[in-house]
Amino acid sequence: MDEQTLCASAQTTQNTSSPSTGGWWADLRCLAILALLVVAVRAWQITHTEVASRDSISYIRIAWHLEHDSWREVMPQSPQHPGYPLAVFAMSLPVRHFIPNDLPWAWQLSAQLTSAVASLLLLVPMFYLGRELFDRRVAFWACVLFQCLPTSGKVMGDGLSDTLFLLFACAGLWLACVALRRGSWIVFALTGLAGGLAYLTRPEGALIVGVTGLVLLGAQMSRRWRRSWSSILVHGGALSLAALAVMLPYMFLIGGVTVKNTPNIMMHSERKDADWEGRLRPQPAKKGEWQSRGTTPGSPLLAIWWTPSDMQHLKPSSRYLWALKALCVELGKGFFFVAWMPALFGLWWFRDRFFRMPGAWVVLLVCLGLVALLYRVAEKMGYLSDRHLLVIILCGCYWAVAGTIVLGEKLALGAARLRPALAGRRWMGGHAWSMGLLLLLTMAPLPRTLQSLHAERAGFRPVGQWLAEHAKPGDFIEDPYCWTYYWAGRVFVEGKTGLPTTDPTCFYVVLEESKNEHAHLVSLRRALIHVLRQKGSTVVHEQAVQRGREKVKILVWQVPGAYGWTPLPALVGQN
Numbered sequence: 001m002d003e004q005t006l007c008a009s010a011q012t013t014q015n016t017s018s019p020s021t022g023g024w025w026a027d028l029r030c031l032a033i034l035a036l037l038v039v040a041v042r043a044w045q046i047t048h049t050e051v052a053s054r055d056s057i058s059y060i061r062i063a064w065h066l067e068h069d070s071w072r073e074v075m076p077q078s079p080q081h082p083g084y085p086l087a088v089f090a091m092s093l094p095v096r097h098f099i100p101n102d103l104p105w106a107w108q109l110s111a112q113l114t115s116a117v118a119s120l121l122l123l124v125p126m127f128y129l130g131r132e133l134f135d136r137r138v139a140f141w142a143c144v145l146f147q148c149l150p151t152s153g154k155v156m157g158d159g160l161s162d163t164l165f166l167l168f169a170c171a172g173l174w175l176a177c178v179a180l181r182r183g184s185w186i187v188f189a190l191t192g193l194a195g196g197l198a199y200l201t202r203p204e205g206a207l208i209v210g211v212t213g214l215v216l217l218g219a220q221m222s223r224r225w226r227r228s229w230s231s232i233l234v235h236g237g238a239l240s241l242a243a244l245a246v247m248l249p250y251m252f253l254i255g256g257v258t259v260k261n262t263p264n265i266m267m268h269s270e271r272k273d274a275d276w277e278g279r280l281r282p283q284p285a286k287k288g289e290w291q292s293r294g295t296t297p298g299s300p301l302l303a304i305w306w307t308p309s310d311m312q313h314l315k316p317s318s319r320y321l322w323a324l325k326a327l328c329v330e331l332g333k334g335f336f337f338v339a340w341m342p343a344l345f346g347l348w349w350f351r352d353r354f355f356r357m358p359g360a361w362v363v364l365l366v367c368l369g370l371v372a373l374l375y376r377v378a379e380k381m382g383y384l385s386d387r388h389l390l391v392i393i394l395c396g397c398y399w400a401v402a403g404t405i406v407l408g409e410k411l412a413l414g415a416a417r418l419r420p421a422l423a424g425r426r427w428m429g430g431h432a433w434s435m436g437l438l439l440l441l442t443m444a445p446l447p448r449t450l451q452s453l454h455a456e457r458a459g460f461r462p463v464g465q466w467l468a469e470h471a472k473p474g475d476f477i478e479d480p481y482c483w484t485y486y487w488a489g490r491v492f493v494e495g496k497t498g499l500p501t502t503d504p505t506c507f508y509v510v511l512e513e514s515k516n517e518h519a520h521l522v523s524l525r526r527a528l529i530h531v532l533r534q535k536g537s538t539v540v541h542e543q544a545v546q547r548g549r550e551k552v553k554i555l556v557w558q559v560p561g562a563y564g565w566t567p568l569p570a571l572v573g574q575n
Contacts, residue, residue: 026136027127027128027131027136030127030136030139030140031123031124031127033140034123034127034140034143034144034147035120035123037144037147038119038120038123038147039120041147041148041153041157041449041450042116042119042120042156042157044450045112045116045154045157045158045450045453046109046112046113046116046157048450048452048453049108049112049157049158049452049453049454050452050453050454050455050457050458050460050461051108051453051454051457051460051461051483051487052108052111052112052158052159052453052454053158053159053160053454054481054482054483055159055160056108056111056158056159056160057482057483057486057491058079058080059080059084059085059088059111059159059160059161060085060088060107060108060110060111060159060486060491061491061494062074062078062079062080062082062085063085063086063088063089063092063107063110064089064107064491064492065078066082066085066086066089067089072253075250075253075254075259076253076254076255076259077259078259079259079260079261080161080259080260081161081199081200081201081202081203081250081258081259081260082200082250083161083164083165083168083197083200083201083202084114084160084161084164084165084201087114087118087164088107088110088111088114088159091110091111091113091114091117092106092107092110095107095109095110095113096110103489103492104464104486104487104489104491104492107492108159111159111160112157112158112159114159114163114164115155115156115157115158115159115160115162115163115164116156116157116163118156118163118164118166118167119147119156119157119163119167121167122156122163122166122167122170123143125167125170125171125173125174125175126139126142126143126146126170126174126394127139127140127143128174129170129173129174129177129363129398130142130143130398132174132177132178132181132357132359133177133353133357133359133360133363133398134350134398134402137405138398138401138402138405139398141401141404141438141442142397142398142400142401143397144442145339145397145400145401145441145442146393146394146397148442148443148445148446148449149334149335149336149339149393149397149445149449150336150445150448150449151333151334151336151386151387151389151390151393152334152390152393152394153445153446153449154449154451154453155387155390157453158453160387161201161202162202162387162390164201165198165201165202165205166390166391166394168194168195168197168198168201168205169194169195169198169205169208169391170391170394171194172191172194172195172198172205172208172209172212173208173359173362173363173366173395175187175190175191175194176191176208176211176212176215176359176362177357177359177360177362177363178359179191179212179235179239180212180215180216180219180225180357180358180359180362181357181358181359183227183231183235185234185235185238186238188212188216188235188236188238188239188242189238189239189241189242190242191208191209191212191239191242192209192238192239192240192241192242192243192244192246193242193243193245193246194208195208195209195212195243196209196242196243196244196245196246196247197246199243199246199247200246200247200250203257203258203260203263204370204373204391206243206247207366207369207370207373208362208366209239209240209243211362211365211366211369212239212362213236213239213240214365215358215359215361215362215365216232216235216236216239217232217236218361219358220232222358225358262377262381262383265380265381266376266377266380266381319379319382320379322378322379322382323375323376323378323379323384324375326378326384327371327374327375327378327384330384330385330386330388330389331389331392331393333386334386334389334390334392334393335393335396335400336444336445338441338444339396339397339400339441340396340400342399342400342401342403342404342407342441343396343397343399343400343403344399344403345403345406345407346398346399346400346401346402346403346404346406347399347403349402349403349406350399350402350403363395366391366395367391367392367395367396370388370389370391370392371392374388374389400441401438401441404434404437404438404441405434405437405438407434407437408431408432408433408434408435408436408437408438409433409434411433411437412432412433412434415433455547456547457481457483458545458546458547458552459512459543459544459545459552459554460481460483460484460487460554461483461484461487462543463484463487463510463541463543463554463556464483464484464485464486464487464488465487465488466541466543466556467484467487467488467508467510467541467556468487468488468489470540470541471488471508473493475506475507475508476507476508477490477507477508477510478507478508478509478510478528479509479510480510480511480528481510481512484510484554484556485510506558506559506560507558507559508540508556508557508558508559509528509532509537509556509557509559510554510555510556510557511528511529511554511555511557512552512553512554512555513552513553513554513555514547514550514552514553515550532557532559535559535560536560537557537558537559537560538557538558539555539556539557539558540556540557540558541555541556542554542555542556543555
């Protein structure tokens with residue numbers, strides 16, 4: 001391949017038209033290969049899970065109460081939107097048929113399978129969104145990259161709502177691009193429907209509908225994209241009505257925009273029923289009957305955050321700088337510290353996309369809107385998780401792949417200039433260099449993605465199973481980590497009354513002895529040990545586990561019933 005051919009190849013990549021041409025069979029082959037990858041990765045993750053994410057217990061709790069209580073009571077009081085819990089409940093029906101005698105395992109598997117199925121379905125809108133923005137090649141490798149990045153890949157095998165949200169959000173972005181290109185009111189209605197379903201999973205899903213409407217109006221400023229005002233009214237009406245048909249019933253039910261504490265606090269209107277999970281922990285039961293007793297989930301363990309006391313003493317300027325730093329750090333982690341560089345290069349190199357297709361503006365503005373919201377969350381709440389950036393990472397994968405392809409062609413061009421004698425070799429072509437860089441970009445993070453989920457929490461499951469066998473129904477289980485409480489089966493008896501038993505004879509407290517100095521738990525652990533010793537408590541069970549090179553002990557303390565026990569307040573949670 002000579003230098004002129006390489007230059008032509010690079011120019012062709014720069015001017016790739018959208019959407020790409022090609023037959024359905026080529027798309028199906030790509031999707032089939034992607035499906036095999038996703039099934040293999042999800043199967044590995046589900047079979048190599050120590051415990052599900054601590055937030056998954058909250059979703060399982062909501063799903064359980066949606067099955068056994070009135071939806072009109074559960075939905076307004078629950079701390080999460082109902083989309084994912086409803087999906088987990090639906091998945092649990094066949095799973096519990098095959099696993100009828102182990103509720104903790106059946107519900108954790110249901111939550112993980114829900115995310116796994118959503119990650120498989122996500123391939124369709126993500127692939128075709130890539131075809132809208134670039135071509136089949138970019139679409140295929142962007143899907144591979146997103147599945148292999150640790151931040152996104154691990155979440156999609158866990159019991160979290162993010163994967164289902166990504167499915168609806170990505171579908172909304174793809175349909176918005178198609179609707180703006182074709183000008184079809186039916187596709188606009190489907191865009192509103194997808195955005196509404198994304199909102200039912202997480203509140204930021206409404207942003208997709210709002211941005212699509214904004215771009216529809218803004219396109220009137222371009223002579224190339226301008227349409228009649230009658231068509232604008234029809235398209236905007238179809239978009240809005242479809243979205244509102246999904247969103248309004250839930251808004252009326254909860255009496256507001258969202259049930260999540262973080263956006264409500266940011267709007268200066270914290271919900272009065274915000275401690276719904278905490279209120280499931282009862283007051284002392286009457287003699288002859290009991291209610292479940294235990295600790296509820298708190299904040300996630302993996303995130304960047306300041307403690308509330310730290311935030312109170314920070315100067316406003318320091319809070320702003322910390323929020324900016326947290327956002328940049330989490331973005332870097334989300335892109336595996338490297339992929340953000342070709343993403344920025346691709347964003348600049350293919351800047352013509354924003355002059356050729358209005359749908360590209362929907363993708364860009366949704367990402368910028370999320371960046372602004374997450375910066376505000378970090379500054380206001382002192383908390384930011386890489387899970388919150390998944391939509392931005394998903395969209396960035398397209399430009400990262402496109403930029404990597406261009407870089408490969410440029411490197412091939414440079415190598416041909418340095419060694420003209422090798423220019424005719426096949427492995428010196430731009431395609432080969434791009435393929436090598438793409439394989440390196442996608443395969444390098446895969447070993448970390450395939451690590452056992454939450455292996456650093458080994459030991460909590462067997463301790464919970466021990467408590468399920470040895471603790472009496474009325475005994476109190478204080479578990480600041482939440483996993484032993486869950487695996488003891490206490491989530492599935494919360495709020496039940498009238499079950500005959502004696503008054504609690506003792507109180508169990510679960511503590512971990514390790515080098516993990518998580519700021520929320522280290523001070524809590526020290527305070528608990530001091531109180532336990534004062535009450536004459538004893539260690540009745542010890543679970544020793546090996547976590548990498550560290551030996552960890554999980555201790556179960558028993559407090560005599562005569563001393564009583566004051567439940568700890570629920571840890572502050574950010575979602």
